[in-house]
Amino acid sequence: MTATYENIATTTLGSAQTTVSFTNISQSFTDLRLVINDVKTTSSARNVFIRVGNGSIDSGSNYSHTNLGARALSATPFSDRQSNQTSGKLSWYTAATTAHPQMSVVDLLNYSNTTTNKTFISNSRTAPGDGTYSGVEVLVILWRSTSAINYLDVFTDVADSFASGSTFTLYGIKAE
Amino acid sequence: MIGAILAGAYGDVAPQGDFESIATVTVAAGGSATVSFTSIPGTYQHLQIRYLAANEGGAASDDPIYLRFNSDSTNANYRSHRLGGSGSGTVADSYQLPIAAATNGNGNAATYYAGGVIDILDYANTNKNTTVRSLSGWDSNGGGYVWFMSELWMNTAAVTRIDLTTFSGSDYREHSRIALYGIKG
Numbered sequence: 001m002t003a004t005y006e007n008i009a010t011t012t013l014g015s016a017q018t019t020v021s022f023t024n025i026s027q028s029f030t031d032l033r034l035v036i037n038d039v040k041t042t043s044s045a046r047n048v049f050i051r052v053g054n055g056s057i058d059s060g061s062n063y064s065h066t067n068l069g070a071r072a073l074s075a076t077p078f079s080d081r082q083s084n085q086t087s088g089k090l091s092w093y094t095a096a097t098t099a100h101p102q103m104s105v106v107d108l109l110n111y112s113n114t115t116t117n118k119t120f121i122s123n124s125r126t127a128p129g130d131g132t133y134s135g136v137e138v139l140v141i142l143w144r145s146t147s148a149i150n151y152l153d154v155f156t157d158v159a160d161s162f163a164s165g166s167t168f169t170l171y172g173i174k175a176e
Numbered sequence: 177m178i179g180a181i182l183a184g185a186y187g188d189v190a191p192q193g194d195f196e197s198i199a200t201v202t203v204a205a206g207g208s209a210t211v212s213f214t215s216i217p218g219t220y221q222h223l224q225i226r227y228l229a230a231n232e233g234g235a236a237s238d239d240p241i242y243l244r245f246n247s248d249s250t251n252a253n254y255r256s257h258r259l260g261g262s263g264s265g266t267v268a269d270s271y272q273l274p275i276a277a278a279t280n281g282n283g284n285a286a287t288y289y290a291g292g293v294i295d296i297l298d299y300a301n302t303n304k305n306t307t308v309r310s311l312s313g314w315d316s317n318g319g320g321y322v323w324f325m326s327e328l329w330m331n332t333a334a335v336t337r338i339d340l341t342t343f344s345g346s347d348y349r350e351h352s353r354i355a356l357y358g359i360k361g
Contacts, residue, residue, distance in 0.1 A: 004197045005193070064315050068259065080263060113351070116288075116351055138323075138324055140321075173357075175226075175355035
């Protein structure tokens with residue numbers, strides 16, 4: 001048995017930034033796991049998105065997602081879907097302030113294979129306490145490409161950015 | 177309530193160095209009805225299965241993954257609960273079946289595969305029944321499901337063998353990759 005869970009890269013923002021990029025990602029793992037703990041610069045409802053690619057970022061309409069979640073004070077869960085998007089959505093409708101950072105754990109499964117399209121599973125939450133926008137979600141994201149992934153961008157809505165102190169860690173998981 | 181349940185799932189990040197690959201199955205041409213992990217060592221605290229998999233069924237539909245332990249094929253020894261989203265509504269149900277996660281048929285496109293992560297907790301403990309939790313799903317750019325599930329095996333034996341089949345009985349499709357990992361305590 002070999003240890004197989006390795007840190008590839010960690011980014012901790014020293015100032016506000018709209019996009020966090022990982023480039024030239026090693027192809028020597030089976031899965032990638034991206035862990036995000038972010039704070040937005042405003043308190044409005046925001047999303048967190050992902051784009052991936054091989055050699056460059058794919059911003060074509062090749063992403064879609066289905067989600068399951070619960071928001072704020074509602075007792076009723078919800079499910080939505082968006083197709084033919086120019087990015088995948090990692091979390092919906094979160095307003096992460098300094099007191100209520102958002103966390104996402106995203107698994108990019110079998111990311112380096114060149115046979116199948118790629119499926120990601122994201123679990124995100126905003127810390128309780130924000131009575132309007134806190135919540136929890138699970139999303140499945142499809143990237144319609146058989147290319148291996150070696151580029152990855154994470155970003156939020158145009159009107160916002162990730163605040164200083166937000167962290168983005170990419171791990172590699174290797175199957176024997 | 178739902179939020180509280182989901183918040184407890186899946187967010188843990190395993191310590192590096194304490195997460196080991198045990199075995200991996202990549203389904204070959206022609207497909208495979210069952211994916212098995214045998215002679216699983218009891219030296220870990222938890223097990224995790226990570227997969228990108230689809231089945232050979234022709235329907236563009238969701239297909240539960242059965243997870244059976246130690247060759248126990250009696251459905252009455254298992255319970256499962258599912259909370260899911262179809263993109264247009266939510267689903268919550270339970271079964272006396274060994275449902276652990278989800279995959280999809282090839283009615284959408286042969287290159288769309290479901291993904292999932294399944295945790296098998298305290299699997300070697302002989303004082304407790306075995307509990308499983310998972311997040312899984314598939315999207316087909318217009319269809320799909322995402323699931324949060326649990327499974328119970330009502331047996332206190334240490335888990336030494338895991339067999340994965342599908343509810344539909346369809347074979348796992350070529351190129352499906354299912355990997356078993358051990359997490360140290």
